[in-house]
Amino acid sequence: MTEKIRVRIAPSPTGKLHIGNARTGLFNYLFARHYGGTFILRIDDTDTERSTPEAEKAIFDGLKWLGITWDEGPDIGGNYGPYKQTERFDTYKDALNRLLEDGHAYYCFCSPEEIEQKRTTAEKAHEIYRYDNTCRTIPLDEARKRIAAGERAVIRLRVPEGTEANFHDLIRGDIEVDSETFDDFVIAKPGGAPLYNFATVIDDHLMDITHILRGQDHLTNTSKQILIYRALGWDVPKFGHFSLILDTNRKKLSKRAGAVYIGDFQEQGYLPQTVANFIALIGWSPGENKEKMTMEEMVEAFSMDHVQKADAVFDPEKLKWLNGVYIREMPLENLVEAVKPHLRNAGFEVDNVDQEWLKKVVFLEQERMRLFSEASELFDFFFKEIPYDKSLLSSKKHSDDELARALEQTREQLEGISNWDKEELENLCRSLASQMGWQGGDLFMPLRIAVTGKKATPPLFETMEVLGKELSLKRIDKAIQSLKK
RNA sequence: GGCGCCAUAGUAUAAUGGUCAGUACAAGGGGCUCUCAAUCCCUAGAUAGGAGUUCGAUUCUCCUUGGCGCUACCA
Incomplete structure (x- = not known):
C-alpha cells in the first residue's frame, strides 16, 4: 500500500463503549499502526436526542483503558x-445546498404520518415499500417558498431509476445489491439536520478517510452512502465490514450475556491487555498458532487477510483463562494493588495491615486467580471468621471422634512448635500422621478445613504459615468443638 | 416478507485443488501432589446437505438448509 492510510472509528455517544465497537476500534487502530497510517476518533452525535456527555467520556475512557x-x-x-x-x-x-441546487436532492413535504400509512398499507398488501416520489418534481424555488411560509420538509436524495451501487469489500469481496431496492431516501431532517448516512459521507470525505472499516451491520448503509458520494461527485473510499460478535446463544451480544461493555470487564477485574488481546482474536487471527500477544505484536501481525467473514461467538470462559495467564505473570506488587479494591469492596481490611503479609496472601492465590473479582471469595478466610460446618469436616475413612482426637493431638504438638514456618509444620504433621498410622492426606484435609473452612486452598502449610500460629490454633480448637457436638 | 452477508469439532481459529484437516479454550482420562490451582501426557470431537467442474474439492460454481444483519424523518 503506497497511499497514506487514514482510518477512523465514529461511535455515537449514546451509551457505554460496547465490546463490538471496541473491537472495531481496535482493528482500525491495528490497521493504521501496521501500515503507518493515521487513526482518527470522531464522535457521531447527530442524534442529539440520545447523545450524552457521559457516554462520550465512557468511549474515551474505554478506548484508553484498552490501550488504543x-x-x-x-x-x-x-x-x-x-x-x-x-x-x-x-x-x-x-x-446539502449543493445537492439541492444540482438537483441531486429535493425537499419532501410528506408528513411522517403519511409515509407511515403508506408503509403499512404496502406491508399489508405484501408489497415492498419504497418512497413514491410524490415530491420529486416540486421545483426548488417553490419548495423554498413553502418552507419560508412555515411548512416542514425533509431532504431526499434523488436516486435515478436502475441505479446500481455494487462495491468491493476488503473482507467479503464483491457485494452486489439489487438496484430495485433503492428509493429516494431521506438525508436530512426538517431544519436541515443531517441524518447519519449523509453526515458520515461528508465527514469521511472531508477527513480524507481512505478505508472505512466497520461492523457488518453497516453493510446495507454502504450502498446508500455510495450513492451520496456519487451525487457529490466524490471518490468512493475502500470499505471493509467486520463480522459481528455473538453471545453463546448465537445472538447479537446483549446485556444478558453478562459483560458487554468495556467498563464491565474493568469492574470485574479483567486486565486491559487481556481484553484487548482477546477481542482481537474474535474474528481475526495472526495466521499462526499464536494467541497471547502484546499490542505491539498484534500491530506487527495485523492484516485484513486473516479477518474472518463469519460471525463469531464471544466465549467468556476463554477470556477468563487468558486473564489467568496474564495474572500469573504479573509482578506480585502490581497484583496486590490490582486486588486491593476488590478486597476492600468485600469489606476486608487491606490498608491497615502488614503489607508484607498481604503480599504473601496474594502470592498464595496468584496462580489460582483468573479474575480480580474472584479474590474476595478466594481470600476470605485470611480476613474474616469462617463458619464451621461439621459435615465438611467429616470423612468416610475416620469417625468424627477419631478426627477430633487426631486434631487435638495435632493441636497439642503445634502449640509447642518453635518455628512457625511451612517446613516445620509439614515435618511435624507428617510424622504425626504416620504415628497415627494415617495417610498424610487423611490428616491434612481436616486440618485444612479447620483452618480455612474450604476443601480447595493453597498448600496447607504455606497457608498456615501465613495465617499465623494464634489464628490457626484458634480455628483448630473451634473445629474440634464442632466435631464433638 | 424483501435485500444482503455467512457456514471447519461445543467455542475461537489454522491449512491445502491431492499426507492421519493443525492449534487453543472447554470436555473426558492419567502423571505430579496434602486439596485446589499450575504444569505435563493421553483421548474424544469438525469441513451443514446435495449436485457440478476436476484424475482428485473441505478449498472453485450452483442449489438447498440453517444462522445472522439491515429493512427509520436512529446511529
Whole structure:
C-alpha cells in the first residue's frame, strides 16, 4: 500500500463503549499502526436526542483503558476538525445546498404520518415499500417558498431509476445489491439536520478517510452512502465490514450475556491487555498458532487477510483463562494493588495491615486467580471468621471422634512448635500422621478445613504459615468443638 | 416478507485443488501432589446437505438448509 492510510472509528455517544465497537476500534487502530497510517476518533452525535456527555467520556475512557490511542480526535484536535458532528452542521448545510441546487436532492413535504400509512398499507398488501416520489418534481424555488411560509420538509436524495451501487469489500469481496431496492431516501431532517448516512459521507470525505472499516451491520448503509458520494461527485473510499460478535446463544451480544461493555470487564477485574488481546482474536487471527500477544505484536501481525467473514461467538470462559495467564505473570506488587479494591469492596481490611503479609496472601492465590473479582471469595478466610460446618469436616475413612482426637493431638504438638514456618509444620504433621498410622492426606484435609473452612486452598502449610500460629490454633480448637457436638 | 452477508469439532481459529484437516479454550482420562490451582501426557470431537467442474474439492460454481444483519424523518 503506497497511499497514506487514514482510518477512523465514529461511535455515537449514546451509551457505554460496547465490546463490538471496541473491537472495531481496535482493528482500525491495528490497521493504521501496521501500515503507518493515521487513526482518527470522531464522535457521531447527530442524534442529539440520545447523545450524552457521559457516554462520550465512557468511549474515551474505554478506548484508553484498552490501550488504543488516536492521532486525531475531539479531545486532541487535528487538521481535519472539528471531530464532533454537532460542530460540523455548517459543512453539512453547504453540501446539502449543493445537492439541492444540482438537483441531486429535493425537499419532501410528506408528513411522517403519511409515509407511515403508506408503509403499512404496502406491508399489508405484501408489497415492498419504497418512497413514491410524490415530491420529486416540486421545483426548488417553490419548495423554498413553502418552507419560508412555515411548512416542514425533509431532504431526499434523488436516486435515478436502475441505479446500481455494487462495491468491493476488503473482507467479503464483491457485494452486489439489487438496484430495485433503492428509493429516494431521506438525508436530512426538517431544519436541515443531517441524518447519519449523509453526515458520515461528508465527514469521511472531508477527513480524507481512505478505508472505512466497520461492523457488518453497516453493510446495507454502504450502498446508500455510495450513492451520496456519487451525487457529490466524490471518490468512493475502500470499505471493509467486520463480522459481528455473538453471545453463546448465537445472538447479537446483549446485556444478558453478562459483560458487554468495556467498563464491565474493568469492574470485574479483567486486565486491559487481556481484553484487548482477546477481542482481537474474535474474528481475526495472526495466521499462526499464536494467541497471547502484546499490542505491539498484534500491530506487527495485523492484516485484513486473516479477518474472518463469519460471525463469531464471544466465549467468556476463554477470556477468563487468558486473564489467568496474564495474572500469573504479573509482578506480585502490581497484583496486590490490582486486588486491593476488590478486597476492600468485600469489606476486608487491606490498608491497615502488614503489607508484607498481604503480599504473601496474594502470592498464595496468584496462580489460582483468573479474575480480580474472584479474590474476595478466594481470600476470605485470611480476613474474616469462617463458619464451621461439621459435615465438611467429616470423612468416610475416620469417625468424627477419631478426627477430633487426631486434631487435638495435632493441636497439642503445634502449640509447642518453635518455628512457625511451612517446613516445620509439614515435618511435624507428617510424622504425626504416620504415628497415627494415617495417610498424610487423611490428616491434612481436616486440618485444612479447620483452618480455612474450604476443601480447595493453597498448600496447607504455606497457608498456615501465613495465617499465623494464634489464628490457626484458634480455628483448630473451634473445629474440634464442632466435631464433638 | 424483501435485500444482503455467512457456514471447519461445543467455542475461537489454522491449512491445502491431492499426507492421519493443525492449534487453543472447554470436555473426558492419567502423571505430579496434602486439596485446589499450575504444569505435563493421553483421548474424544469438525469441513451443514446435495449436485457440478476436476484424475482428485473441505478449498472453485450452483442449489438447498440453517444462522445472522439491515429493512427509520436512529446511529
